[in-house]
Amino acid sequence: KAGVTQTPRYLIKTRGQQVTLSCSPISGHRSVSWYQQTPGQGLQFLFEYFSETQRNKGNFPGRFSGRQFSNSRSEMNVSTLELGDSALYLCASSSEGRGTQYFGPGTRLLVL
Amino acid sequence: AQTVTQSQPEMSVQEAETVTLSCTYDTSESDYYLFWYKQPPSRQMILVIRQEAYKQQNATENRFSVNFQKAAKSFSLKISDSQLGDAAMYFCAYRSNPNTGNQFYFGTGTSLTVIP
Numbered sequence: 314k315a316g317v318t319q320t321p322r323y324l325i326k327t328r329g330q331q332v333t334l335s336c337s338p339i340s341g342h343r344s345v346s347w348y349q350q351t352p353g354q355g356l357q358f359l360f361e362y363f364s365e366t367q368r369n370k371g372n373f374p375g376r377f378s379g380r381q382f383s384n385s386r387s388e389m390n391v392s393t394l395e396l397g398d399s400a401l402y403l404c405a406s407s408s409e410g411r412g413t414q415y416f417g418p419g420t421r422l423l424v425l
Numbered sequence: 426a427q428t429v430t431q432s433q434p435e436m437s438v439q440e441a442e443t444v445t446l447s448c449t450y451d452t453s454e455s456d457y458y459l460f461w462y463k464q465p466p467s468r469q470m471i472l473v474i475r476q477e478a479y480k481q482q483n484a485t486e487n488r489f490s491v492n493f494q495k496a497a498k499s500f501s502l503k504i505s506d507s508q509l510g511d512a513a514m515y516f517c518a519y520r521s522n523p524n525t526g527n528q529f530y531f532g533t534g535t536s537l538t539v540i541p
Contacts (some may be wrong), residue, residue: 355532401468414519414520415472
């Protein structure tokens with residue numbers, strides 16, 4: 314099976330802009346989670362989607378949002394970008410039951 | 426919320442030697458899952474090993490094994506016969522019972538250096 318894919322891999326934006334990141338899970342996985350990774354804060358959970366519904370949400374401002382489509386692909390959107398949003402954004406998918414999350418390569422976002 | 430603590434920010438090991446990475450967690454749940462993930466410089470997070478809390482037997486995957494102490498809420502990773510390719514950041518992770526969703530809690534990571 315193909316692994317989790319994320320696009321784009323690298324992105325440069327300026328403050329105030331918005332960005333959309335995409336994640337395609339492993340075939341058959343219905344759960345997609347998003348994480349923000351920074352040197353200072355480590356891995357922080359953003360949200361999880363399952364069957365097109367947000368099932369869990371981390372402690373991030375409303376500028377961070379997401380959605381999941383019927384084919385389980387997920388998008389994450391960040392509006393009004395701030396310098397502090399510069400990070401590696403990781404997507405992970407899992408099937409129900411076994412619960413192991415498999416991660417994509419990440420999207421590295423740089424906000425100037 | 427559950428918390429995961431990795432008290433060793435950095436560790437080093439000689440090639441071919443054994444190293445143990447520590448992880449403790451805090452939870453009131455009885456049914457959960459524990460994981461070790463590896464993140465090499467390429468940044469791709471890779472699953473190393475997983476342990477179901479209901480299983481008393483410690484998980485093993487080739488050179489990687491865990492010491493799971495449920496009562497002590499401890500979950501250490503032992504890497505035997507360390508190789509240069511083992512150099513990476515290692516994250517311990519906790520996941521609640523699947524019925525409550527799929528939220529993972531990660532520790533802050535341990536950076537492992539392998540010395541030739």
